[in-house]
Amino acid sequence: xxxxxxxxxxxxxxxxxxxxxxxxxxxxxxxxxxxxxxxxxxxxxxxxxxxxxxxxxxxxxxxxxxxxxxxxxxxxxxxxxxxxxxxxxxxxxxxxxxxxxxxxxxxxxxxxxxxxxxxxxxxxxxxxxxxxxxxxxxxxxxxxxxxxxxxxxxxxxxxxxxxxxxxxxxxxxxxxxxxxxxxxxxxxxxxxxxxxxxxxxxxxxxxxxxxxxxxxxxxxxxxxxxxxxxxxxxxxxxxxxxxxxxxxxxxxxxxxxxxxxxxxxxxxxxx
Amino acid sequence: xxxxxxxxxxxxxxxxxxxxxxxxxxxxxxxxxxxxxxxxxxxxxxxxxxxxxxxxxxxxxxxxxxxxxxxxxxxxxxxxxxxxxxxxxxxxxxxxxxxxxxxxxxxxxxxxxxxxxxxxxxxxxxxxxxxxxxxxxxxxxxxxxxxxxxxxxxxxxxxxxxxxxxxxxxxxxxxxxxxxxxxxxxxxxxxxxxxxxxxxxxxxxxxxxxxxxxxxxxxxxxxxxxxxx
Numbered sequence: 187x188x189x190x191x192x193x194x195x196x197x198x199x200x201x202x203x204x205x206x207x208x209x210x211x212x213x214x215x216x217x218x219x220x221x222x223x224x225x226x227x228x229x230x231x232x233x234x235x236x237x238x239x240x241x242x243x244x245x246x247x248x249x250x251x252x253x254x255x256x257x258x259x260x261x262x263x264x265x266x267x268x269x270x271x272x273x274x275x276x277x278x279x280x281x282x283x284x285x286x287x288x289x290x291x292x293x294x295x296x297x298x299x300x301x302x303x304x305x306x307x308x309x310x311x312x313x314x315x316x317x318x319x320x321x322x323x324x325x326x327x328x329x330x331x332x333x334x335x336x337x338x339x340x341x342x343x344x345x346x347x348x349x350x351x352x353x354x355x356x357x358x359x360x361x362x363x364x365x366x367x368x369x370x371x372x373x374x375x376x377x378x379x380x381x382x383x384x385x386x387x388x389x390x391x392x393x394x395x396x397x398x399x400x401x402x403x404x405x406x407x408x409x410x411x412x413x414x415x416x417x418x419x420x421x422x423x424x425x426x427x428x429x430x431x432x433x434x435x436x437x438x439x440x441x442x443x444x445x446x447x448x449x450x451x452x453x454x455x456x457x
Numbered sequence: 458x459x460x461x462x463x464x465x466x467x468x469x470x471x472x473x474x475x476x477x478x479x480x481x482x483x484x485x486x487x488x489x490x491x492x493x494x495x496x497x498x499x500x501x502x503x504x505x506x507x508x509x510x511x512x513x514x515x516x517x518x519x520x521x522x523x524x525x526x527x528x529x530x531x532x533x534x535x536x537x538x539x540x541x542x543x544x545x546x547x548x549x550x551x552x553x554x555x556x557x558x559x560x561x562x563x564x565x566x567x568x569x570x571x572x573x574x575x576x577x578x579x580x581x582x583x584x585x586x587x588x589x590x591x592x593x594x595x596x597x598x599x600x601x602x603x604x605x606x607x608x609x610x611x612x613x614x615x616x617x618x619x620x621x622x623x624x625x626x627x628x629x630x631x632x633x634x635x636x637x638x639x640x641x642x643x644x645x646x647x648x649x650x651x652x653x654x655x656x657x658x659x660x661x662x663x664x665x666x667x668x669x670x671x672x673x674x675x676x677x678x679x680x681x682x683x684x685x686x
Contacts, residue, residue, distance in 0.1 A: 310590075336589050339607045343588030385623070386607065388586050 188221075188299040190292060191431075192321035194345075196337030198308030200329045201365040204401055204411065206305035207235045208421070209325070211410035212428035214269035218300040221260065223291075224274035225317035226307035227283060233273045236263065237408025247275040250287030256294050265413055270299075280313040292320045301431075310344060318349055323359035325392060329366045330378040335386050338362075342387065361392035363427060368397040369440055393427030394440045395420050419443040475633065476507040476537055481525065483515060489528055496532060503534045509554060513541025526550060580616070587612065587626065596633065608648060617641070629656075631675070640673040641685075655680045 193206045203226075210222040224232035227247060233239040238261045244254035249272070256272075263269035272295075275282070295302045306317035318324060324345050328338040342360055351358045364383060372379045380394065396419045404414035412421045412428075419441040426436045482488045495502060510529070512522070522542075529536060538554040580598035587593060587602055589609030600614040605622035612618055612626070615633045617640065624642035631638025631653040640650050645666055649658050652675045662682065669684045 336608050339589035340609065343591045343610075346585075346588070386605070386625070388605065 188219075188296045188302045190296070190302045190304065190320060190322045192304040192306055192318040192324045193327060194306040194314060194318055194324055194341050195308065195327040195334070196310060196314075196341040197329075197334045200327050200334050201395070201401070202308070202327050203231050203235050203305055204405065205325065205327050205363060205365065205395075205424070206232060206303050207410035208412045208424040209428050209431070210301070210303050211263075211266065211269060212412040212421075212425045213301050213431065214263070214266045215412070215425075216428065216432065217268065218432070219268045219270075219298070220301045220303065221270040221272060221295055221299050222303045222305060223272040223295075224305050225283075225313055226305065227274045227278055227280050227313060228276065229307065230274035230276050232305050233261075233271060234408060235405045236271050236410065238263070238271050238273070239408070242273045245273045245275045246291065247278050247282045249291050250283055252287075256291065265409075280307070280311070280316075283313065283316050285316065285319070288316050289320055310340060314341075315344065315348055318345055320350055321358075322351070323361065325361050325363050326387070326389060327363050327365055328383060328387065330364060330368075330372060330380070330383055332378065335378065335383055339387060342389070360389050362387055362389040363392045363395065365395040366397045367394050367440065369442070391438065392430055393423055394438065395423045395427075396440055396442060398443060400443070474507070476509045477503075478509045478511050478540070479529075479534075480511040481515065485521070485525060485528075492529075492532065492534075503532070506535075507537040508534050509538050509540055510536055511540045515541075517542075523550070581614075586622070589626070606647075608646075614638070624650075627651075630673075636675045638675075641671070643670050644668055645671045645682075650680070650682075652680055657682070 193202050193209070195202050206222050210220045214220040222232060222236065223246060224230050225246070226232070233242055241261050244259035246259070248254035249256050249259045259272055261271045261273065263271065292302060304317045304321060307313040326338050326341060328334050345358050345360055346352050349358050362384070364380060367380070368377060371377050384391065398418060398420045400415055400418040401411050401420050404411035407414050411418065412424045415421055416425070422441040429436050517525070526536060536551050538552045540554040542553060579595070581593065581595040581600045583593065583600065583602045584604060586604040587606040587610040589607045591610045593600060593612045595614040595616070597615055599616040599619065600612050601619040601621070602612070603621045606612060606620055606624050606626040606628070608625040610626035611629070613629045613632045615631065615635055615638070617638045618628045618630045620628070620642035623644040623646055625646045625648070627649040628640050628647060629651045630640045632651075634653060636653045638652050640652065645662065646668060647659060647662070649656055650673055651657070652673065655675060655678060657680050666682050666684060671682050671684050673680060673682045675681070
């Protein structure tokens with residue numbers, strides 16, 4: 187039976203889709219059966235980051251509305267055969283998702299996978315609440331920056347109130363993933379430190395993903411960063427986070443790219 | 458005529474609601490100018506609010522009273538009722554509220570500090586962080602939070618509020634008219650704190666009080682904050 191995980195943040199552009207793709211691929215590389223589900227109906231992106239945009243025939247809406255079977259809509263990754271994508275529709279809107287339909291689809295995915303990863307849209311409206319409602323636990327993606335932290339805090343409150351688990355009085359597990367972290371800038375006080383963020387959000391830390399140009403490069407290549415350049419700093423950080431999800435004890439360090447550091451030094455000198 | 462219809466029971470009940478009570482002062486023109494000044498500062502002050510006007514001790518004539526009603530409605534202030542007047546003095550434009558003049562004068566002499574003496578049992582203990590967007594309301598007692606209150610969260614209590622973590626959100630203590638309510642926190646980074654409607658926003662909080670353990674109380678109409686060792 188799969189564990190259903192929602193990747194959520196409240197704020198847009200903090201790295202939900204990147205995280206969904208990177209963690210999904212990292213788990214699949216460990217031999218886990220993984221499906222990543224895009225809930226961002228109308229603004230789908232996960233298919234691009236996964237490099238599957240040219241193979242989407244049916245999507246989540248078709249399955250929710252019963253016009254396609256789940257097996258028709260699941261797209262198998264070309265690189266890892268245990269990794270699947272359920273894309274969102276770009277032409278419909280969020281109202282096309284019904285609560286019952288989403289519950290049925292998640293229920294159908296559970297028996298065939300080890301992990302169902304739901305990529306939530308930004309915001310706190312219908313799409314975001316549908317993505318989190320049937321999840322077993324949440325990964326809250328946060329940038330070390332005040333507005334992102336506050337939005338994450340708001341999302342944590344929603345996770346504790348509107349999810350199925352919360353409604354049944356069960357605790358909803360939440361893990362914090364700090365992305366776009368730059369130790370140098372945090373050291374100079376230009377962004378919030380890890381301690382500041384943890385102090386405000388009071389969540390266990392799943393991982394710290396360093397700011398890196400590798401992330402943008404990977405999305406432009408249509409590959410999860412953990413597959414595009416597995417040796418890069420963000421890929422190693424995501425892989426560590428995936429191993430922690432599987433229950434391994436991995437010490438928490440912030441990996442760094444030496445070349446990136448040099449680039450930064452040169453970049454500053456040039457500027 | 459209605460004898461053949463099945464009789465439906467007619468339901469009604471007594472209710473107790475919160476309303477803002479405005480007490481005009483003479484000369485009325487000066488008082489209205491003050492109202493205008495308030496509205497210029499915060500145009501939405503009376504929006505969505507139920508307002509009661511208290512004319513006790515004003516001895517208004519019928520005409521002046523009706524003019525006052527017109528002036529207030531021109532400013533978008535919706536009058537729910539009038540208190541402290543003799544019903545026979547004015548026409549039925551606004552309902553007169555049941556609290557009689559004598560009762561009112563008694564209560565002004567001794568302001569109600571602890572309405573219906575809140576029992577400790579109705580106090581609220583919160584052990585998890587209060588998250589942004591969450592609103593905690595305790596209409597009948599104190600609120601104790603054994604965690605932090607996030608920026609964008611709000612706690613409203615009729616009694617005192619204790620925060621054994623960092624207070625980053627808003628706290629309204631004594632919110633239903635309790636001047637003896639206090640606010641305590643281990644670390645003050647609040648957006649706003651208020652006791653019995655007297656509030657102070659983050660910008661007005663002295664630098665030496667920020668991030669310090671504090672208590673806040675009401676001294677007359679002034680909200681005082683002091684650090685605690």
